[in-house]
Amino acid sequence: MDRRRVVVTGLGALTPVGNTADEFWTALMEARSGVGPITKFDASVKNAQGEFLYPTRIAAEVRGFDPLKFVDKKEARRLDPFLQYAMACSVMAVEDAGLDTGTVDELASLLSETLHHEVKRRFDHMMEFKARSDRGLAESRDYTEAMLGLQVWSHKLNLAMRAAAHEGTEEHHG
Numbered sequence: 001m002d003r004r005r006v007v008v009t010g011l012g013a014l015t016p017v018g019n020t021a022d023e024f025w026t027a028l029m030e031a032r033s034g035v036g037p038i039t040k041f042d043a044s045v046k047n048a049q050g051e052f053l054y055p056t057r058i059a060a061e062v063r064g065f066d067p068l069k070f071v072d073k074k075e076a077r078r079l080d081p082f083l084q085y086a087m088a089c090s091v092m093a094v095e096d097a098g099l100d101t102g103t104v105d106e107l108a109s110l111l112s113e114t115l116h117h118e119v120k121r122r123f124d125h126m127m128e129f130k131a132r133s134d135r136g137l138a139e140s141r142d143y144t145e146a147m148l149g150l151q152v153w154s155h156k157l158n159l160a161m162r163a164a165a166h167e168g169t170e171e172h173h174g
Contacts, residue, residue: 010097012089016060020092034060083119 013020016034017027027034035058037043043057067076067084070091076084 010093012092014085
């Protein structure tokens, strides 16, 4: 088996304190907090007894993110926000690394489509187990295993993308 080393050559960041690696670093150096009132949904909803449904009304949300800077309008509507964030950070990292975008664009397009379908399939699978686990703790083990399976798959995809990007740079410079 050929064991290759992966080198991080570019950075991308989308955080509650900055939507680029530079903004993120500046916020860290200034000890700025990204915690604030929840804006993505109404966290002040109360139940029939007048108790809040959510134990908190603050969060560290990504703010001011425009997915159209990274994907087209059709894809932005189709992708969940966390996938939009992943795509944006990937694009920023590739740009920061100065990689040949022709090679990377083809790979990213293929991986984007694959990732979208695989995450949706696994998410649906997890929700099915979660619904069943609400009826008993024995099935929560299956839910946890499904979640870990998604994490392992995501890690393998990340490694494959890095290796492919590294090969593309070798071909470009070699």
